[in-house]
Structure formats: structure tokens, C-alpha cells
Amino acid sequence: MVTRFAPSPTGYLHIGGARTALFNYLFARHHGGKYLVRIEDTDRKRSTPQAIEAIHDGLEWLGLLGDDKPTYQFERAARHVEVANALLESGNAYRCYLTSEELQARREKAQAEKRPFRINSEWRDRTPGAEQDGQPFVVRLKTPSEGETVIEDAVQGRVAVKNEEIDDFILLRSDGTPTYMLAVVVDDHDMGVTHVIRGDDHLNNAFRQLPLIRAMGWPEPTYAHVPLIHGADGAKLSKRHGALGVDAYRDEMGLLPEALFNYLLRLGWGHGDAEIISREEATEWFDLAGVGKSPARFDTKKLLNLNGHYIREADDARLVELVAPKLMLDDEAGRALLLKAMPELKARAQDLNQLAESAHFLFVTRPLTMSEKAASLLDDEARPLLARAYAALAAAERWDLESVDAAIRTVAEEAEVKLGKLAQPLRAALTGSNTSPGIFDVLVLLGRDEALARIADQSGAKE
């Protein structure tokens, strides 16, 4: 059992491609088979090394690299031509001398007359004469013209198309280079691919590829055409709503790979009520029967919710490594402080950016700039309370959770105010914000000197 993910390197690894890769990977793993990656770079004009790099990075980040080194389709061009020639020799393909201009003219004429257009090359049954000598030609496959072709698709079910709908598509261009349609079939065969799992935009292609496979007498793969992912508005996913490269999800959105993995898996596939699914469970449960036939819409909120879950589950040291660059933290002391604060910080972040932002207060230098809401907390009523808190904290013998807790609660009690009345201004003074981890945690994290200084800045208390 062999599956493959075959992206064309004309851009980044987009979200739909990532899901296709995931399904191929999971299906192979589930059945103990092999999962391969093939770069479809036969379009030399549009394929770039940067795109290949981006795809590789994206797959690596998601843990979806192929089991072997990737195959590059362009390098196999000679083999593709060889197969085309074999087809020519066996009479399953023919040289067509129709030029693209002629074809274009026929297409337009058909359109003007509102007739469906089909390529109907007279060269299918015509032997080239002397005048064709040296003239450019393409090689076309002789597809069957009667009856129908049926595909038992593992996702779509039984799909039948009349053979008259299937045109004699091009195998070799007039410059002698192989087309995608030829290349996929040859490569899939040579790589031993048994299950072709891909976007359902390829379903129509399957009806062309099958006659080619049959002409060669090769074993037919099982097809599984997975519905495309749509944007939140139901339209095709475009750059505007989520068709970003996975690198953007990582770098800009601040996602963890396991969150995207889980989200993509649940998009179009379900396993009972399971929502949080580990890689191991996914491997154990994944099947093509569970893949829905209708396109799914991309939902950023749910993705973020999942990401929050995985952040809370993530190892603190790992999160420090991911967040430190966003804070431009390069010293050990800073990292140590971040690590110490991480259990409190990660409890309230949905993405790595929020996580970095929430840590910001730890590293700013006095005097703090107050957010609007923080500033409004520091009113005339609050300042004297802060001064009292300052005194109580300064007098504390030790500086740990227990003692600062006791000190602050005592101040609130003596001043006959609710704890919140004191905690909120304190939070503002200490963090410059109205939201933060628990106030006692903040005091301890900042340390005695820094904490007292920040309180003094806002209360007018003298050190």
C-alpha cells in the first residue's frame, strides 16, 4: 500500500494541500504502508526553488515529510517520453498536427454556435503524409469513444462518465515535453502508488488517466477524491480568507503544528464525537470512509480554540523557545523568567502572539506606560491604597506567594475594601494593563525590588 502527496511548486504549501498530505500520510500509516512526496515541477515557467523549499518546510513543520526522498517529476521526463512512444507504437496514441491556433478557432466557433466543444482530431485515424514531414505535432491518447468509464471512488462513490465526454488529451507537447496528465500516471505507476488521494478538482482528470493506465496494461489505483476546503463565506478558498501558506499560520498566526494537524483532520472527517485527537489516535482511526463528500468551510475561531488547548498542553520550555524571538529576548535571565511565568501565561493564550504579548510586562523598563483602562484604574481612591500596599509589602519578611498574598489581603481588610478594589489598581501599576496573571503571581515573578518600584511609581510612595 503506497500513497503520495504531489504538490506543484508554484507557490507555498497552502492549507488544502496540507490536508491532502495529511490524509495521504494518515492512510498510509494506518495501513502500515508507505507515504511518498513527489514534486510536480514539469511546468518550468512556474516552478521555483523557493516554492519547493516552502513546501518542504511546511511538511516538515507538520511532520508530514515523505518516507523517502521526494521525487522530482521533471527529472523523469525521459521516462515519460518513453511511455508516450510505447503508446504510439502500440497504436494507443497518435501524432496530431492540429495547431493550437486551429483548435482555438474551433473552440470559439463552437462557443458562438453554443455547441459543446470537444477536441475531435482528424489525425486520430489519419496517417500523416509527406507534407506533414517536419511539421510540429503533439501526441494524443486515443481514448475510447463509446461506452462509459466508471470509477469506484473511495470518497465519492461510484462515478460514471460517458466516454464521448473524454477527449484525446495531449501526452507530449509539440516541443516534445510530457504533460502533467502523462507524467502523473507514469510516476504513480513507477512509484507503486496504490491509492491516489487528492483534491476533488482532480476527479475529472481521473477519467482521462484511467484510459492511459489501461492502454499500458498497468494496475489501476484506488482513487479517493477529497472535497476542497472553502472560505468562511462558502466560496473557494482564496488568499483573502485563509489560503495562506502554512508558514503564515506558523509565523503570523502563531499556531502550534499539532493544532493545525488536529484542525485539518477534523475538517471533512469525523470519528464519532472525538474532537481533540492525537497523532497516534489519528493514525489508529483514520479511514477514507469517514471523509465527507461536501466541501468544508474554514473556521479560524475553531482553529484558534484548538490552538489554545494545545498551548496549555505544551511543554513550558518549548513555548519559551517559540516565544522568546517574538519578545526579542536573548539573555538567559530573561528566558529563565519567561519559563517561570509560563505556566500562568499559557493558561490564557490562544496563539503564540498573545502569549508573547502577555509576557511583555515582565520585560518592560520603568516607568511603565499605562493602557487606557489601566490608567483609569489608578484614580484618587486607588493611590492611597497602593501606598498602603507598598508599605505592607516592603515590610514583608519574605517574598513568596504566601507572604505577598497575606500582606495584600491584610491591607484590603484593614482598608475595608474588597480585594478587587486593591488588586486591580495593583495590577495596573505592576503590568500597565488591566489583565494579567493572578496578582500574587505577578508580584513574585517581578521580584521584590522591581515590584515595589513599580508600585511606588504609581502611588507616589517614596522608597
Place this chain on the structure above:
RNA sequence: GGCCCCUUCGUCUAGCGGUCUAGGACGCUGCCCUUUCACGGCAGAAACACGGGUUCGAGUCCCGUAGGGGUCACCA
């Protein structure tokens, strides 16, 4: 337009003829917890596109309608 595919809460889905007064999750609303924000807990609003069949019985099968999507290159 031709061909092909799809249609359960706003979204992702469970459902594979009776157990569905349709379940879960995200989101939303309310309450609880609480020093803030989150987390967590509890409660709630919210769907079988429509119309015909088949059947004792249909969200589940069939047909049509509407809506959505895909594809029609010497791109992949």
C-alpha cells in the same frame, strides 16, 4: 453552457430505515468559580434546503426543484 459532485444548528460534524422530542465541538447567551483575563463547571438558544415518491415507518432509500462547488488548456 456541457459534464461531474455536494446539501443535518452560524461553522465543523455524529447519524449508516424504527433507539432522533436529532448527539458532540467551536462560536453565541446566561449562571457558577474568581483579584482581572483566561481556564474549568452548569444551563440555554440554534439544524435534517424544498417538493414528490418507496415503506407499517425516512435525517437515513429513489426522483425532481433550488442553491452551492468542481472541471472543461500544448497549467498542474
